[in-house]
Amino acid sequence: MDENQPIPQSTNSGHTELLQAQAKLWCHAFRYMESMVLKCAIDLGIPNTIHSNGGSVLLPELLATLPIAASKKPFLSRVMRFLTMSGIFTEGTSVDGTTSVYQLTAASQLLVDSITINNLLPFTKGLISQYNFRSFLCLGEWFQNDGDTTPFMMAHGIDIWDAINRDTRLMMNFNAALASDSNFLVEILIRNYTEAFMSMRSLVDVGGGDGAMAKVIAKAFPHVKCLVLDLPHVVHGIPTDDLVEYIAGDMMDFVPPANVVLLKSVLHDWSDEDCIRILKRCREAILNGEGKVIIIDTVIGSLSEEILEAQLSMDICMMALTTGKEREEKEWHKIFQKAGFTEYKILPILGIRSLIEVYP
Ligand SMILES: C[S@@+](CC[C@H](N)C(=O)[O-])C[C@H]1O[C@@H](n2cnc3c(N)ncnc32)[C@H](O)[C@@H]1O
Numbered sequence: 001m002d003e004n005q006p007i008p009q010s011t012n013s014g015h016t017e018l019l020q021a022q023a024k025l026w027c028h029a030f031r032y033m034e035s036m037v038l039k040c041a042i043d044l045g046i047p048n049t050i051h052s053n054g055g056s057v058l059l060p061e062l063l064a065t066l067p068i069a070a071s072k073k074p075f076l077s078r079v080m081r082f083l084t085m086s087g088i089f090t091e092g093t094s095v096d097g098t099t100s101v102y103q104l105t106a107a108s109q110l111l112v113d114s115i116t117i118n119n120l121l122p123f124t125k126g127l128i129s130q131y132n133f134r135s136f137l138c139l140g141e142w143f144q145n146d147g148d149t150t151p152f153m154m155a156h157g158i159d160i161w162d163a164i165n166r167d168t169r170l171m172m173n174f175n176a177a178l179a180s181d182s183n184f185l186v187e188i189l190i191r192n193y194t195e196a197f198m199s200m201r202s203l204v205d206v207g208g209g210d211g212a213m214a215k216v217i218a219k220a221f222p223h224v225k226c227l228v229l230d231l232p233h234v235v236h237g238i239p240t241d242d243l244v245e246y247i248a249g250d251m252m253d254f255v256p257p258a259n260v261v262l263l264k265s266v267l268h269d270w271s272d273e274d275c276i277r278i279l280k281r282c283r284e285a286i287l288n289g290e291g292k293v294i295i296i297d298t299v300i301g302s303l304s305e306e307i308l309e310a311q312l313s314m315d316i317c318m319m320a321l322t323t324g325k326e327r328e329e330k331e332w333h334k335i336f337q338k339a340g341f342t343e344y345k346i347l348p349i350l351g352i353r354s355l356i357e358v359y360p
């Protein structure tokens, strides 16, 4: 056969569309393979290995470096082929034409653990954790249930915040996951939102976790007094820090006073009623009514298909794990009004997320 001839497709069977629909169905039902095989690559340390090898690795080098059993070596190229198809790696042929050479893509560069900046490995691991998978398996049953529960609670017997409270490992992984996301976004913020930081006097990061974002802000803008409010078991596990002050408390009851009140990835964990309650506390915290609330969360809608898919996927994730949701602008507008705020401005400067300034 002539090597340059494409393999003939079944074009005249009269069943092309039907067979394409079958392929679509296989792909859809198999979408979790993208998660599972990515998890496999992370477990084996493949992104780190390619990075430490100078960004490019030959298959035999990869096989020699990774912790894999001799009998499993013939299987690795299939994992790499799959992840190349889904945009995690690129695959080419070595100069001498005898073997494959793999490189990182922009996406897998974010999974390199040795880089402290732009390292989304902890967050990605969090997304593909067993806690999540088990919750998603309960989604159908949850819909048939009238009780006041979440798929996470059905799977694990307790809600996500209690689970984090009881399981130290989960708390460390969860805090590290969110901290990596915050570190990623705050670097973009200090470059693109500089003037706003310059004019701040004090900032309280409500539900600020281990203080990752507050610490970067305090370092970049030393004139801003930074506070972090989180639940007692989160705050008590954190070593004290000269840059930020940690306050243990419940944001439903009290938010310490500040010029700017920050809520990142917090409101999407909660129902509209809970968000209104949290926002009322935040509004009361703004010193002399001079300042604002800054929300970093998703406003559903994007011209980028990939960003929209990420937003709607995180919405399902919030449905499975929490009592929250991702919101469209009109839903945000309603809760701001009900919490007593007058105006807001959406700055779509953070990809999947937006920065929303809300004025008292
Ligand atoms: C999704 S995490 C976001 C963490 C951080 N803002 C970030 O984006 O990196 C939600 C945070 O809210 C905290 N939280 C949950 N309930 C809270 C409450 N009632 N009062 C204060 N913090 C709370 C959790 O402990 C957790 O750190």
Ligand SMILES: C/C=C\c1ccc(O)c(OC)c1
Residues within 6 Å of the ligand: 123, 126, 127, 174, 177, 178, 265, 266, 268, 269, 321
């Ligand atoms: C790490 C995986 C899950 C997760 C859970 C709750 C959140 O609010 C969240 O915000 C981005 C992510």
